[in-house]
Amino acid sequence: MASPIPLGFKNLPITNFIGGFIVFFPLLISLLDLKKYFIFAYDPFISEYGQYFRYFIIQFCFVNESQVVLAAFIYILSLKNLERVYGSLKYLKLVIFMLFYNFIGIVLVSLLLRIIGINMFIPAGPIGLIVGLFYLYCNTTPVTFRVNLILGGHKFELSNDFINSIAVFQLALSDGPISSLILSGIGLSIGMLTYNNLLPFSKLQWKWFDSFYHRFATSKTARSRPSQSTTDSGSDGQRDGLRDAPQNEQDVPLLDDDENLRERDDTPVRPLGSQLLDTFRR
16 A cells, blocks of 8 residues: 655655755845845956856845745645655755756856857846756656646646646746746756756766765764653653552542532532633633
8 A cells, every 4th residue: 555645844854955945045145135146147247347156156046036936836846756756865966966057057158148249137046957857857756637628629638737837937937038048948958968867977976975965864863863762761751650650549549539528518609600700800
């Protein structure tokens, strides 16, 4: 019998971290008034000021609140299933791998546009990464249901990914039909090449990264053990207390029933109206 899928981000540490980062990092950047550093155009930021760090940080933060909402919606509803498909370690390496090639794609496109003589604004945020991961999601996860919609003699087939596809398409056009589509095209191309193992170093074994990840996961598990041991000791103490407790009800000292009845008789009976008034007086 198939086991039910856990709800939320249970057993999905990488997705939990990335989803929180997508939402809270732009909020932190906005509170610190650092959005200006995530605006990118070759001229003047590269050609005049030489701020090459913008190439690197441009993928880590959205500057538009609607993009944050769309990205969180897509990531929570669909992309979290990729970690269940690939596993946490492989999924983390996949995200880093695609971020690296998106970085190379952004650099090459900006240089190419500069050679042509076009100074185009490149939108901030991991748009290319989300589009590429959504391509992997569509090709690796099964379809839950399909619906045939007939309108005016034309037949349209919709699946459970229809709403997510609309959200991805809206995110791909969120910063204009040209600049956003270029960035989305880079991400889609990288997603297709990654899925077919056509990118360089796609089959490279990251042994050093694997050892670091396993060491970190082991240390995190070790830190969570003291609380579990405390809980276990508390439960053991409760079990010992139950063992030491008297097994016979007659061994437990009880108050005299006549004494209890006598105390109840001495207590005057208060009418219900007085009880209600006393409640509202407090």
